Amino acid sequence: MGLFDSLFRSSEVLGIARETLEFALQASEQTHPDEYMGMLRGTEAREVGLDRDGLVITDVLVIPGTESNSVSATVKTNMIPNDNKSLGSVHSHPNGALRPSKADLATFTRGDVHIIIGAPYDWGDWKAFDSDGQPTELNVLDVDLPDDEEFFHFDQHDIDAELREDEFDRGRRW
Numbered sequence: 001m002g003l004f005d006s007l008f009r010s011s012e013v014l015g016i017a018r019e020t021l022e023f024a025l026q027a028s029e030q031t032h033p034d035e036y037m038g039m040l041r042g043t044e045a046r047e048v049g050l051d052r053d054g055l056v057i058t059d060v061l062v063i064p065g066t067e068s069n070s071v072s073a074t075v076k077t078n079m080i081p082n083d084n085k086s087l088g089s090v091h092s093h094p095n096g097a098l099r100p101s102k103a104d105l106a107t108f109t110r111g112d113v114h115i116i117i118g119a120p121y122d123w124g125d126w127k128a129f130d131s132d133g134q135p136t137e138l139n140v141l142d143v144d145l146p147d148d149e150e151f152f153h154f155d156q157h158d159i160d161a162e163l164r165e166d167e168f169d170r171g172r173r174w
């Protein structure tokens with residue numbers, strides 16, 4: 001495998017951590033009837049215990065100043081961190097439609113993976129799209145997320161974590 005192969009492979013998105021997806025579903029439900037919107041960030045697969053190159057979506061970052069209502073969420077683009085861990089976006093459709101709007105398609109050019117979560121926000125109520133707005137496969141991965149205070153960028157981190165621990169017995173220490 002040549003240098004370029006390894007460079008490209010290391011940026012491949014392998015999937016999303018199960019906990020991260022659960023978190024985004026729950027956050028979308030809590031934000032209802034407004035739209036939830038966040039940026040997806042990744043961690044090297046080897047850092048979360050996978051024996052292969054690539055990136056795993058482990059993080060949802062809500063951009064400060066994001067304003068949302070029932071039909072749209074407006075992100076202040078100058079607040080989006082300019083770092084190479086940004087892999088795409090996640091947002092909710094309170095009307096339940098699991099397809100991108102025209103406005104969504106215009107924003108999907110930024111990043112590789114875009115998740116739309118729809119009401120009622122149950123486990124299957126989401127779809128992933130590529131930067132062209134085409135449905136794409138996104139694996140849900142059972143990985144060991146680092147015990148990192150920065151993992152959730154939310155003040156309600158501890159409360160949410162406890163709620164999740166009650167709902168999902170995933171054998172993880174919080």
Ligand SMILES: [Zn+2]
Pocket residue numbers: 091092093100101104116
């Ligand atoms: Zn949308």
